Amino acid sequence: xxxxxxxxxxxxxxxxxxxxxxxxxxxxxxxxxxxxxxxxxxxxxxxxxxxxxxxxxxxxxxxxxxxxxxxxxxxxxxxxxxxxxxxxxxxxxxxxxxxxxxxxxxxxxxxxxxxxxxxxxxxxxxxxxxxxxxxxxxxxxxxxxxxxxxxxxxxxxxxxxxxxxxxxx
Amino acid sequence: xxxxxxxxxxxxxxxxxxxxxxxxxxxxxxxxxxxxxxxxxxxxxxxxxxxxxxxxxxxxxxxxxxxxxxxxxxxxxxxxxxxxxxxxxxxxxxxxxxxxxxxxxxxxxxxxxxxxxxxxxxxxxxxxxxxxxxxxxxxxxxxxxxxxxxxxxxxxxxxxxxxxxxxxxxxxxxxxxxxxxxxxxxxxxxxxxxxxxxxxxxxxxxxxxxxxxxxxxxxxxxxxxxxxxxxxxxxxxxxxxxxxxxxxxxxxxxxxxxxxxxxxxxxxxxxxxxxxxxxxxxxxxxxxxxxxxxxxxxxxxxxxxxxxxxxxxxxxxxxxxxxxxxxxxxxxxxxxxxxxxxxxxxxxxxxxxxxxxxxxxxxxxxxxxxxxxxxxxxxxxxxxxxxxxxxxxxxxxxxxxxxxxxxxxxxxxxxxxxxxxxxxxxxxxxxxxxxxxxxxxxxxxxxxxxxxxxxxxxxxxxxxxxxxxxxxxxxxxxxxxxxxxxxxxxxxxxxxxxxxxxxxxxxxxxxxxxxxxxxxxxxxxxxxxxxxxxxxxxxxxxxxxxxxxxxxxxxxxxxxxxxxxxxxxxxxxxxxxxxxxxxxxxxxxxxxxxxxxxxxxxxxxxxxxxxxxxxxxxxxxxxxxxxxxxxxxxxxxxxxxxxxxxxxxxxxxxxxxxxxxxxxxxxxxxxxxxxxxxxxxxxxxxxxxxxxxxxxxxxxxxxxxxxxxxxxxxxxxxxxxxxxxxxxxxxxxxxxxxxxxxxxxxxxxxxxxxxxxxxxxxx
Numbered sequence: 001x002x003x004x005x006x007x008x009x010x011x012x013x014x015x016x017x018x019x020x021x022x023x024x025x026x027x028x029x030x031x032x033x034x035x036x037x038x039x040x041x042x043x044x045x046x047x048x049x050x051x052x053x054x055x056x057x058x059x060x061x062x063x064x065x066x067x068x069x070x071x072x073x074x075x076x077x078x079x080x081x082x083x084x085x086x087x088x089x090x091x092x093x094x095x096x097x098x099x100x101x102x103x104x105x106x107x108x109x110x111x112x113x114x115x116x117x118x119x120x121x122x123x124x125x126x127x128x129x130x131x132x133x134x135x136x137x138x139x140x141x142x143x144x145x146x147x148x149x150x151x152x153x154x155x156x157x158x159x160x161x162x163x164x165x166x167x168x169x
Numbered sequence: 170x171x172x173x174x175x176x177x178x179x180x181x182x183x184x185x186x187x188x189x190x191x192x193x194x195x196x197x198x199x200x201x202x203x204x205x206x207x208x209x210x211x212x213x214x215x216x217x218x219x220x221x222x223x224x225x226x227x228x229x230x231x232x233x234x235x236x237x238x239x240x241x242x243x244x245x246x247x248x249x250x251x252x253x254x255x256x257x258x259x260x261x262x263x264x265x266x267x268x269x270x271x272x273x274x275x276x277x278x279x280x281x282x283x284x285x286x287x288x289x290x291x292x293x294x295x296x297x298x299x300x301x302x303x304x305x306x307x308x309x310x311x312x313x314x315x316x317x318x319x320x321x322x323x324x325x326x327x328x329x330x331x332x333x334x335x336x337x338x339x340x341x342x343x344x345x346x347x348x349x350x351x352x353x354x355x356x357x358x359x360x361x362x363x364x365x366x367x368x369x370x371x372x373x374x375x376x377x378x379x380x381x382x383x384x385x386x387x388x389x390x391x392x393x394x395x396x397x398x399x400x401x402x403x404x405x406x407x408x409x410x411x412x413x414x415x416x417x418x419x420x421x422x423x424x425x426x427x428x429x430x431x432x433x434x435x436x437x438x439x440x441x442x443x444x445x446x447x448x449x450x451x452x453x454x455x456x457x458x459x460x461x462x463x464x465x466x467x468x469x470x471x472x473x474x475x476x477x478x479x480x481x482x483x484x485x486x487x488x489x490x491x492x493x494x495x496x497x498x499x500x501x502x503x504x505x506x507x508x509x510x511x512x513x514x515x516x517x518x519x520x521x522x523x524x525x526x527x528x529x530x531x532x533x534x535x536x537x538x539x540x541x542x543x544x545x546x547x548x549x550x551x552x553x554x555x556x557x558x559x560x561x562x563x564x565x566x567x568x569x570x571x572x573x574x575x576x577x578x579x580x581x582x583x584x585x586x587x588x589x590x591x592x593x594x595x596x597x598x599x600x601x602x603x604x605x606x607x608x609x610x611x612x613x614x615x616x617x618x619x620x621x622x623x624x625x626x627x628x629x630x631x632x633x634x635x636x637x638x639x640x641x642x643x644x645x646x647x648x649x650x651x652x653x654x655x656x657x658x659x660x661x662x663x664x665x666x667x668x669x670x671x672x673x674x675x676x677x678x679x680x681x682x683x684x685x686x687x688x689x690x691x692x693x694x695x696x697x698x699x700x701x702x703x704x705x706x707x708x709x710x711x712x713x714x715x716x717x718x719x720x721x722x723x724x725x726x727x728x729x730x731x732x733x734x735x736x737x738x739x740x741x742x743x744x745x746x747x748x749x750x751x752x753x754x755x756x757x758x759x760x761x762x763x764x765x766x767x768x769x770x771x772x773x774x775x776x777x778x779x780x781x782x783x784x785x786x787x788x789x790x791x792x793x794x795x796x797x798x799x800x801x802x803x804x805x806x807x808x809x810x811x812x813x814x815x816x817x818x819x820x821x822x823x824x825x826x827x828x829x830x831x832x833x834x835x836x837x838x839x840x841x842x843x844x845x846x847x848x849x850x851x852x853x854x855x856x857x858x859x860x861x862x863x864x865x866x867x868x869x870x871x872x873x874x875x876x877x878x879x880x881x882x883x884x885x886x887x888x889x890x891x892x893x894x895x896x897x898x899x900x901x902x903x904x905x906x907x908x909x910x911x912x913x914x915x916x917x918x919x920x921x922x923x924x925x926x927x928x929x930x931x932x
Contacts, residue, residue: 080914120913120920127925144883144926147907 009093012070013053064126067094071122081116084109091125099129101156108152121146197236200227201243207289208244211282212251224289237297244290248310252279252317260324269331273352275318280359283310308362315360315367325371328353332372333379339414340383351418358420365422373423377430380411384434392439397449398462401469404435432473440470440479451483455524463528477534484524485538491517492546496553507556508563515583518543544590554597555847555855557588562604565620566613577619585626595866595897596859598635601627603683605639609646610675610723617643631896641681649675652708659707670700671727676708676717691721691761692786694768722791724761728768729754730808732830753831757808758838762787762795767808770826779820793818798841800824805832806839867900867908872917875930883909883926 056062074090075082082090088109095102105125124146132139139153207224210216231240256275263271287294287306294305304312319325332353335345357368365373387407391400408431415424443466444451454463470476495513521539529535547553561584564577572580591597608614621643628636653673660667693701705717732753759767765785769776776784782792796818800809810827811818847855870893875881881889886909887902894900909928912918921927 118910118914120910124925142884142926144906144920146910147903150903150906 009057012073012093013056013066060130067126068123070094071119079116081118082122084115084117087117087122095126095129100134101129104156104159105152108155112148112151112155114148117148121148124149197231197234197239200231201236201239203227204231204240204289205243205247208247208286209251211285212247212255212278214278214282216282216285221289225291228290229292232293232297237293237301240290240293241297241303244286244306245309245313248283248286248313249317252313257318257321257324260318261321264323264327268327269346269349269353272324272328273349273356276314276352276356279310279314283307286310311360311362319356319360319367319371329371329375333376336376336414337379337383340410347418354418354420365420368420373420373426376419376423377426380427381430381434384431385438388435388439391435392442395446395449397443397446397451397454397466398459399449400443401462401465404431404469405465407431407435436469436476437473440473440476444470444479444483451480452487455484455487458520460524460527463524464530467529467532477532481535481538484535485542488517488521488539488542489546492542493549496546496550498550507552507559510556511560511584511587514543514547514587515580518583518586540590543587544592547587547590548592551593552852554591554593555600555852557584557591558597558600558604560584561601561623562608565615565623566608567615574619577615578622581623581626585630588627588630593859593898594631595862596855598631599683599855599859599862602639602642605642606682609642611725638681641678645677645681646675652676655711656704656707660703665703667700667703668696670697672697672700672704674701674704674708677720688718688720689722689788689791690786691765692784693719693721693761694765697726697764721761721765721787726759726761726764727836728757728759728764730757730767732826732828734828754835755830755832756836758836759799760795760839760841762791763799763839763841766792766795766799770809775823775825777820778818778822778824781824782820794841796824798839800827802840805837808839863898863900863904864908866894866897867905868912870894871905871908871912872930875918875928878930880921880927880929883928886928 057066070090071082074086076086088106091102092106099105128145128149136153136157141150204224204227207216207219210219228240231237256279260268260272260275283306287310290306297303298305303309319328332350335350339345339347354368354372357371358365361367361369384407391403394400408428411427411431412424415421415427419427447453451463451466453459454466466480467477470480492514495510495517525531525535525539561581564572564580564584588594588597605620608620614620624636624639656672656674701719708717709715732755734752757767762785765787766781769781769784778792778796781796782789785792787795796809796811798806800807800811801816807827808830809824812823812825867890870890871886874886874889874893883906887905890905891900891902909918913920913928916931918928919931921929
C-alpha cells in the first residue's frame with residue numbers, strides 16, 4: 001500500500017505536471033477519477049509512475065516549482081492569501097519530512113495570531129528551510145526575511161533558551 | 170698672498186714695509202707670547218693698557234704665516250688653564266658661600282673676556298677656523314667653560330640643587346634672588362650652543378620632575394579642602410604663578426612644559442574627582458546656580474584633554490535626571506497639567522541656556538549635549554506632542570493674562586525649540602489641527618495674525634505639507650462670512666425672519682478640518698432646525714453636488730431666558746428679596762447640545778436624565794458633561810437644578826429649571842466642563858489614527874523611493890525610508906519591513922529572483 005500523504009503529494013505533482021499553467025482546471029472529483037484510472041491499470045505501472053514522480057520531488061529545482069504552484073493551487077480563489085489551516089496542511093505535506101525545524105514551525109503557527117499566509121511568506125518559508133541551519137546559527141537579522149520568519153526565529157530562540165535553562169537545573 | 174696697498178698714493182708719509190715671506194721661529198714665538206700675555210691680562214680684567222690694533226695685527230700675522238694652528242692650540246691652553254686653575258677653584262671654594270653669585274660672576278667675566286679675545290682673534294676665526302672646520306673662538310670658550318667649570322662634578326650638582334631649592338622656596342612664599350636664577354638659566358641656554366640641551370639636562374628636566382612631585386602633594390592638600398570651587402581657584406592661581414615665574418626668570422621656553430606639568434598633576438589626574446565632588450562639584454553648582462564657579466571650572470578643564478568631556482557628561486546626566494523627573498508621570502510632579510508641564514520644560518531649557526551662555530561660553534559640544542538630552546527625555550513621555558500643542562493653544566487664546574504681544578512671541582519661539590526635539594511630529598500635527606479648529610470655531614483666537622504667525626513658524630520647521638490644510642481652515646472661515654452676508658440678503662428678499670432665529674452658519678470643508686469618525690447625533694429643536702433647513706436649501710442651490718452635515722458638537726447658541734422669581738423657602742429669614750420679585754431676563758450662551766437640553770424645559774417643568782437622553786438623542790458622555798455644567802457648577806452658572814442634589818448623575822435623577830437663578834451679568838456664559846487634553850480612551854483613538862496615517866506615509870515613501878531607483882537592497886531601502894520620514898516620526902525597521910511585505914503582496918514591489926534581499930519596482 002502506498003502511504004496516504006504520498007497519494008496526496010502525487011496528486012499535486014500530477015496537477016503540476018499536466019496543468020502547470022491552468023490552475024484550478026482539475027476539480028477534486030476529476031482528480032480522484034484520474035487517479036483511480038491510473039490505479040485501475042496494472043500495479044506495476046502504478047509503481048513505475050510513483051518512482052518517476054518520486055524522482056521529480058527529489059530534484060530541488062522542480063520541487064521548488066511544485067512548491068510554488070501549490071500555493072496558487074490550494075488557496076481560495078477569491079483571496080490573495082491562503083488561510084492558515086490550509087497552509088499548515090500543505091506545508092506538512094511538502095516540508096514535513098525534509099525540514100528539520102518543520103514541527104517547531106508548525107507549533108509556532110498554531111500559537112501565533114496569523115490567520116493567512118501570503119505568497120511572499122510562502123516562498124520565503126521554502127528558502128528559509130533550505131538556507132538556515134537548524135540551530136539558527138547562520139540566521140541573519142538583516143536578511144530581509146518576512147516578519148513572520150523573524151518572529152519564528154525569536155520564538156524558537158526563546159524556547160531553546162528555556163530548554164537550556166531547564167536542562168541545567 | 171700678494172701685497173696690496175690699500176693706502177692712497179698721494180699720502181707719501183706712509184712707508185710700506187716689504188712683507189717678510191717667511192718668519193723665523195723666534196719671531197713667531199714672541200708674537201705668541203705677546204698675545205698670550207694679552208689674553209691673560211684680559212682674563213684678569215686688566216685690558217685697559219692693551220692696544221687692540223696691535224694685538225689684532227699680531228694675530229693676523231700669525232695666521233697669515235700659517236701659524237694658525239699654534240695660535241688656536243695656544244688659545245685653548247690659556248683659556249683652559251685660566252678656567253681650571255683660577256675660576257673653577259674659586260667657584261668650588263664658594264660652594265657653601267655665595268655660590269650662585271660667584272658662579273654668575275665667573276660666567277659674566279668669562280663672557281666679557283671671550284668677547285674681547287674673539288675680537289682680537291677675529292682673523293683667525295674668519296680664516297683658520299673656517300678652513301679647518303673647528304669651533305670658532307667664542308664657542309670654544311663656551312665649551313671649555315661648560316666642560317671645565319659647569320660640568321665639573323660638584324659644581325654641576327650644586328648648581329642644580331641651588332636652583333631647585335630657590336624655586337621651591339619661592340613656591341612656599343619666600344623671596345628669592347630672581348636675578349641670580351635668571352642669569353644662571355641664561356648661562357645654561359647659551360652654553361648649549363645652538364641647542365637647549367645643557368639647559369634641559371642640567372636644569373629643566375630635574376626642575377619639571379621636582380615640580381611634578383610638588384604639585385602632586387599640593388593636589389592632595391587642595392583636595393582636602395573638599396570644595397571644587399576653592400580647588401579650581403587655587404589651581405588657577407598656581408598656573409598663573411608658574412607661568413609668570415617661567416616667563417620672568419627661567420627660560421621662556423619652559424613656560425609651556427611647566428604649565429603642562431601643573432595641568433597634569435592638578436587637573437588631569439583629578440578631573441573626575443573635582444567634577445563629581447559631593448556638595449561642591451558640577452551638580453551642586455548647577456543646582457545652586459553657581460554660574461561663575463561653573464565658568465571657572467569650564468575654563469580650567471578646557472586646558473586638558475578630556476576635561477570638557479568629563480564635565481559635559483556630568484552636566485548631561487544631571488540634566489537628564491531633571492528632565493526625566495519633569496516628564497515622568499508620578500504623584501509629586503504635576504504631569505497632568507499640560508501648561509505647567511511645558512512651562513517647566515521651558516524653564517529648564519532657559520536655565521541651561523543661561524549656563525551654556527554664561528558658563529560654557531556657547532561651547533558647541535555642550536550645546537549638542539544639552540540638545541540631545543532634551544530630545545531624550547522629551548520623547549520619554551508620549552503625551553509631549555499633545556501637551557506642547559495645548560500649551561501653544563493656551564497662548565493663542567484670548568485672555569492670555571499678563572503677557573504682552575512680544576512676550577507671547579518670545580514664548581512661542583522657545584516652544585518651537587522644544588518642538589524641534591519632538592520625534593513624533595506627526596502626532597503634534599494632529600493635535601494642533603484639533604486645537605486650532607476649536608479655537609477658530611469657538612472664536613477663541615487672540616487674533617488671526619498671531620495664528621498665522623505661529624503657522625509660518627511651523628512651516629519653516631516642517632514644510633508646506635503641514636500648513637496647507639491649516640490655511641484651508643482659515644479660508645473656510647472667510648468664505649463662511651461671505652456666505653452669511655449673502656444669506657442675510659436672501660432672507661430679507663424672502664421677507665422671512667426665520668421665526669426670530671438669528672442664524673449663523675460656518676461651512677467647513679471636510680478635507681481641511683480634523684475628521685470625526687461620524688457626526689454625532691442630536692435632535693435639534695424645531696425652530697432652529699427649520700431655520701437651518703432654509704439655509705441648507707439656500708446653500709445647496711448655490712453649490713449643487715455638495716453635501717452639508719450639521720456638526721452639533723461644534724456649535725453654540727445664545728438663548729433668551731426668563732427666570733420667574735424665587736419661591737420662598739421654608740425657614741428663610743432673609744428679607745432682602747429685591748431680586749426675587751418679578752421675572753428676571755438673561756441671555757445665556759450655551760453649546761448646541763445645551764440648547765437642545767434647555768429648550769425641552771419650554772414644554773415640561775421636570776425631566777429625568779433618561780427622558781432628556783431620549784428626547785435629545787445625545788451620546789451619554791457628552792450628555793453628562795453638558796448636564797454637569799448646567800446643573801452642578803457654580804451658583805452663578807446653575808441654570809438647572811437636580812434632584813437629588815449629589816454630584817453623580819443617574820438615569821432616574823430629575824432636572825428642572827433653577828428659578829432662583831441670579832447673576833450680576835445680563836449675558837451669562839455657561840462654561841463647559843472641558844478636560845484639558847484628552848481622556849485616555851480618546852488618546853488611544855488618536856494613537857490608532859496616527860498609526861494608520863503612518864502606515865500610509867511609510868508606504869508612500871517606499872513607493873516613491875522604489876519608483877525612482879527601480880532596484881534596491883533591503884537595508885538600503887530601510888535606511889532611505891527612515892531618512893525621508895524622520896522629520897515627521899521615527900519608523901522602526903520592523904514596521905517598514907511589514908509595509909514592504911504589504912506592498913509585495915499588492916504587487917507594487919517584488920523580490921528579484923537572483924537575490925531575495927533585493928527588491929524591484931513593479932510598474
